Amino acid sequence: MIDIKNEKVMINGHERMLYGGELHYFRVPREEWRNRIQKIKEAGCNMISTYIPWIWHEQEEGKIDLTGYTRAERDLNSFLKLLYEENVYCLVRPGPYVMAELKQEGLPDWVLDKYPEVIARKQDGQIHPTKVVSYMHPKFLELVSKWYKAVCEIIEPYQITKGGPIIMFQLDNEVGMLQWVTNQADYSDITLNYFRDYLIDEYKSLDNLKEKFRVNVSSFEEFAFEYTLNQEENYALPLHYEWGYFMRNYYKKYINKLKEIAEGYGIEVPFVVNIHGFTTHDLSKRGIAYPIGISQLHDTAEIDKVVLAGDYYIGNVNYDNYHDIIIANAFTKAVQSDKQPLFSAEFQGGCISDIPRLQPSAFDLNTRICVAHGMNGLNYYMFAGGENYEDIGLFGRRHEWQAPLSSKGEEREHYYKIKYLGKMFRIFEKEILSTKKATQTYLGFYPDYYMTEYFNEYTKDMVNKITAYRDHFGFNGVIRGLTVANISYEGYNLLKESEILVDKIPSLWVLTTDWMSADIQMKLLRYIKNGGKLVLFPTVPTKDFDGKDCTILLDGIDIEFKDRLHVRHELNVKGMDSVVVSYSESYQGDNIETIAVREKDKTEDITAFSKYVGDGKVVVFGVGMEFDFHYKKQVILDIAEEIELKPLVDKTDNFLEVVIREDENSKKFVFIHNYDEYARKTKITYKGQLLFDGNEIMIPPRSGVMLPINCLVYDDIVVNYSTLEIFDIIKDNKAVTLLIKTFGQGEILLTSKKYLPLNYDEIWENEDGYSYKVTIDSTDEVFKLILANRENIS
Numbered sequence: 001m002i003d004i005k006n007e008k009v010m011i012n013g014h015e016r017m018l019y020g021g022e023l024h025y026f027r028v029p030r031e032e033w034r035n036r037i038q039k040i041k042e043a044g045c046n047m048i049s050t051y052i053p054w055i056w057h058e059q060e061e062g063k064i065d066l067t068g069y070t071r072a073e074r075d076l077n078s079f080l081k082l083l084y085e086e087n088v089y090c091l092v093r094p095g096p097y098v099m100a101e102l103k104q105e106g107l108p109d110w111v112l113d114k115y116p117e118v119i120a121r122k123q124d125g126q127i128h129p130t131k132v133v134s135y136m137h138p139k140f141l142e143l144v145s146k147w148y149k150a151v152c153e154i155i156e157p158y159q160i161t162k163g164g165p166i167i168m169f170q171l172d173n174e175v176g177m178l179q180w181v182t183n184q185a186d187y188s189d190i191t192l193n194y195f196r197d198y199l200i201d202e203y204k205s206l207d208n209l210k211e212k213f214r215v216n217v218s219s220f221e222e223f224a225f226e227y228t229l230n231q232e233e234n235y236a237l238p239l240h241y242e243w244g245y246f247m248r249n250y251y252k253k254y255i256n257k258l259k260e261i262a263e264g265y266g267i268e269v270p271f272v273v274n275i276h277g278f279t280t281h282d283l284s285k286r287g288i289a290y291p292i293g294i295s296q297l298h299d300t301a302e303i304d305k306v307v308l309a310g311d312y313y314i315g316n317v318n319y320d321n322y323h324d325i326i327i328a329n330a331f332t333k334a335v336q337s338d339k340q341p342l343f344s345a346e347f348q349g350g351c352i353s354d355i356p357r358l359q360p361s362a363f364d365l366n367t368r369i370c371v372a373h374g375m376n377g378l379n380y381y382m383f384a385g386g387e388n389y390e391d392i393g394l395f396g397r398r399h400e401w402q403a404p405l406s407s408k409g410e411e412r413e414h415y416y417k418i419k420y421l422g423k424m425f426r427i428f429e430k431e432i433l434s435t436k437k438a439t440q441t442y443l444g445f446y447p448d449y450y451m452t453e454y455f456n457e458y459t460k461d462m463v464n465k466i467t468a469y470r471d472h473f474g475f476n477g478v479i480r481g482l483t484v485a486n487i488s489y490e491g492y493n494l495l496k497e498s499e500i501l502v503d504k505i506p507s508l509w510v511l512t513t514d515w516m517s518a519d520i521q522m523k524l525l526r527y528i529k530n531g532g533k534l535v536l537f538p539t540v541p542t543k544d545f546d547g548k549d550c551t552i553l554l555d556g557i558d559i560e561f562k563d564r565l566h567v568r569h570e571l572n573v574k575g576m577d578s579v580v581v582s583y584s585e586s587y588q589g590d591n592i593e594t595i596a597v598r599e600k601d602k603t604e605d606i607t608a609f610s611k612y613v614g615d616g617k618v619v620v621f622g623v624g625m626e627f628d629f630h631y632k633k634q635v636i637l638d639i640a641e642e643i644e645l646k647p648l649v650d651k652t653d654n655f656l657e658v659v660i661r662e663d664e665n666s667k668k669f670v671f672i673h674n675y676d677e678y679a680r681k682t683k684i685t686y687k688g689q690l691l692f693d694g695n696e697i698m699i700p701p702r703s704g705v706m707l708p709i710n711c712l713v714y715d716d717i718v719v720n721y722s723t724l725e726i727f728d729i730i731k732d733n734k735a736v737t738l739l740i741k742t743f744g745q746g747e748i749l750l751t752s753k754k755y756l757p758l759n760y761d762e763i764w765e766n767e768d769g770y771s772y773k774v775t776i777d778s779t780d781e782v783f784k785l786i787l788a789n790r791e792n793i794s
Helices: 030-042 076-085 109-114 138-158 177-181 189-203 206-213 220-229 233-264 290-296 298-302 322-335 360-372 413-427 429-433 460-484 518-529 552-557 632-642
Strands: 002-005 008-011 014-016 018-022 047-051 089-093 166-170 271-275 279-281 284-286 306-312 342-348 375-381 441-445 489-493 507-511 533-537 559-565 569-573 576-581 583-589 593-598 606-613 616-621 649-651 657-662 668-674 680-682 684-686 697-699 703-709 711-714 717-722 725-731 735-741 746-752 755-757 762-766 769-776 782-789
Touching (some): 008 375, 014 429, 018 413, 030 076, 047 375, 076 089, 076 138, 138 233, 177 290, 189 206, 189 233, 206 220, 206 233, 233 271, 233 298, 271 290, 271 342, 290 322, 322 342, 322 360, 322 441, 322 460, 322 489, 360 413, 413 429, 413 725, 441 460, 518 533, 518 616, 569 606, 576 632, 583 593, 593 616, 616 632, 668 697, 703 725, 746 755, 755 769
Parallel strands (some): 047 089, 089 166, 342 375, 441 489, 507 533
Antiparallel strands (some): 008 014, 569 593, 593 606, 649 684, 657 668, 668 703, 680 697, 703 717, 725 735, 746 769, 755 782, 762 769
16 A cells, blocks of 8 residues: 655555656567666665656557567566566556657657647647647547556556555656747647636636726637737736636646546556756756746646656756755745655656766765755656667667666666665665754745746746846845755745744745735735744835736835846945845835945945834845855845844855754754865754764765764664764674765764674763764775674673
8 A cells, every 4th residue: 555644655554765767668678677677676776667658559549559469668567567576666657748758759640640639729720839739638538548548457456556566657747848848838729618617717707807807808708719819918917827827727637637537447546747847058957947847737736646746857966056956845845735755756867968978976966965855755767778669769769868777787887876875765764754854944935936938029028027036036046045055944835825824934035026916915914914034035026917006015014115226236235345236126114124235325225124014024135136156145144144044054164065854853864965076074063062072074075975863773773973974784693784985084873782883982871772982984985883783792
């Protein structure tokens, strides 16, 4: 059985950290399947994921091969049987869309050739440039149902609920992505009919519709078709957002329909919905656009038994982009069900091309960062390279993907990084899952600011401005500053609840633009008055999304705008001079405490301030500031101090990232990440307490460490602390050997009644047994700490 609860996956009553790899049976010779499965297992993985491409199994309508009678590599049944024999979990992904670098994104040619009516249409009636289908077209759903019936007959008996390996079933893939990347929605008659019905449900009467959009129409039908296809400036802004809300609802209907079809054919396990959005910028990758995918699929999180999962492709991790991963974690968690763990169904295991050339450190750091920040499940995509047989590949025959295993099964360098981490996560699995990221504040996620997948001549100015604010002043500005300053945050979905509870969200940082809906402005104002501490940046909204004046926050805070400056200039922030910014706005009002002023006039042009409102406090940082100079970290710390926040962790090296996962008692994992090309060292203080007995910790170049505090490692052996990383255990009847990665001198403190280190520096007895302090100073890469079973010591 499988259950999703408490941010964990429970399988047959046991908590499991999913550590998986993508293996495409249809790209690997049938006789080599077991070899790849075993190599993935040897890397510490407990799950294998695979797409099941419709294009591969039904090349002619009605002739579906899932047992290999036309070609051995189509024998899905035997592949699933191998997974069962090898005792590894499985995530199946049968589409209908799979992407997976396949032609037609995995749809058979005949679907589009024989049934062109299912293809989405542009506003002018022409075929969509990607030939993506209208998801809810009855004919398409009929064809999908036939495909699901066939594939589910194979999948159904292999579910974990039937004693098999399959623990999850993905519904479609990256829904909405093709529409977003082409700036082209689906305006087919089928979709517009759904839009009409949506409008009727939303507005009830035609008069309400007319008032909202300031149009004179004779029917909902006329507006849904004529006015949507031939937009005019006077209603373009409200229609932009109404269409976006409709599409969220439409995608939810589609996913829910697929779920109903699958359940009708016997699927009982949880369902996965995969979110898209990491993008390539020249030779680097960023997560700046990833929240667009979260916004598109926002409403699917409401579907029962659905697990949201993200695509994480960050490229080579460095000091300048690592925050994108952390923000992606925070925003995904903000939207997903409270029960589910953070999970990435496509976690960077390589890259489709050989540019950029990914370094082993990229996989090491990316994994460490995500687990540190709360991820309890990930699946490396791809884990094994392969070949596109029978001309199904979008990029030709080869599908190497810079994967840990080549198409020939050869182990590449990053295979060993993944294997190392897999071993470490396995020995501490239960302990890791019992901890959560230590969080001190929250970052507001406003999905409507990411409803920018489409724009036209009338809405592009608004879309461009919102995009510029969230990218430059959010991702690359204050939010990056919070990350670098080691102020630990989680995400909070501003759409999720009617009230923001102060005891749950004591402080909140919200990126704002000129536009914000009246209900969200009112919700934030109530939050302040009820005792919340709110930071707004880089502006205070003055309009709603219809373009109408809406100054609820401005009026509630009781301040006025003076002016706005859109050129590079300098500020004085809490006495720090020459803080260079690209935008600021000045305010005036009573009872405000000045935080920042423009250098040219330190007495009048107040660009940031704090003010008590009701029982709470607001900080308005009316500054467009990118985090492009390290001195700006002090600006972030100054703002944080205004709401009584200081970093949870103090460190003697400020260029290291330190993250804590802890339980409600004394158990902790301390994650330390070094993004530089040379070793760094630090002492760590957490909540005023010096950790690791004050020992200095050395961090290797472009890597990290996961250090346990008061964690059970085996039997009754508790690691009270270790300044070196314990990554594996060797066990026999006489002794337990801890394998420890050495990098400089280290120290480990252990407690056990049953086991005794063969060498130790100090020993003392306590109520839990005996505590042993062991100093490790070895030139070997791995130190073996042997603990003998006392029963075998004469």
